[in-house]
Amino acid sequence: xxxxxxxxxxxxxxxxxxxxxxxxxxxHISVRVPGKDYYWITRGEPSGKGDFDVRDLVRVDFHGNKxxxxxxxxxxxxxxxxxxxxxxxxxxxxxxxxYHCILLTVAGIRFVxxxxxxxxxxxxxxxxxxxxxxxxxxxxxxxxxxMGNAKAILLRGHGVxxxxxxxxxxxxxxxxxxxxxxxxxxxxRLGPVIPLTRAEIQKRLDYVKSRxxxxxxxxxxxxxxxxxxxx
Ligand SMILES: [Zn+2]
Numbered sequence: 001x002x003x004x005x006x007x008x009x010x011x012x013x014x015x016x017x018x019x020x021x022x023x024x025x026x027x028h029i030s031v032r033v034p035g036k037d038y039y040w041i042t043r044g045e046p047s048g049k050g051d052f053d054v055r056d057l058v059r060v061d062f063h064g065n066k067x068x069x070x071x072x073x074x075x076x077x078x079x080x081x082x083x084x085x086x087x088x089x090x091x092x093x094x095x096x097x098x099y100h101c102i103l104l105t106v107a108g109i110r111f112v113x114x115x116x117x118x119x120x121x122x123x124x125x126x127x128x129x130x131x132x133x134x135x136x137x138x139x140x141x142x143x144x145x146x147m148g149n150a151k152a153i154l155l156r157g158h159g160v161x162x163x164x165x166x167x168x169x170x171x172x173x174x175x176x177x178x179x180x181x182x183x184x185x186x187x188x189r190l191g192p193v194i195p196l197t198r199a200e201i202q203k204r205l206d207y208v209k210s211r212x213x214x215x216x217x218x219x220x221x222x223x224x225x226x227x228x229x230x231x
Contacts, residue, residue, distance in 0.1 A: 003033050009167050018050040019229035027096040030080040039084045043071025078140035090163035092170035097159035098178035105156040112195035118180035119204035131157030168222040
């Protein structure tokens, strides 16, 4: 995809996440440009978030230096810098603060997958166990280390970071992580929970992998929400 198209798609993601309540006063998203050593990120200044256009994007290199744009990167830009620099599979990074994801971390409930969609995250998720912003290079390196190769990390008392190969995958991960955490919180209120087995998780992962890119669950969830939040 061309750089200009990637930027437009990032803006679409911004609109969807705003309409679905993920991007509010806080939160930011970014996309790496394939073959380049920089990424585009939503600016950090106070804004309504729902009507961003290309002037609200900032270009940042893999050392965290701003290269282009009218605004400033968000204070937690290091989250995006370390992931885009270190992980080839992190083409799009989302940092938001969904209620049920945070609820699990402050209730001391370990993430386990209960549903088909939750299988995407495997049998557990890493937790960054410091309830503060991730701003310094040391904090970014620690988060990256704890995250390992996981598609998402829970930040105790703070939020989540998700990393998708594509913008569609990053949205799927963000949306379904919050939904999965809501299932988990509600299921715990009702009684013992029944996590997916490793075999059940693998079956789902194999299925997702077998689907062509334009027909996989990421594409379906994106198409539905793109339409829903446009109409
Ligand atoms: Zn944050």
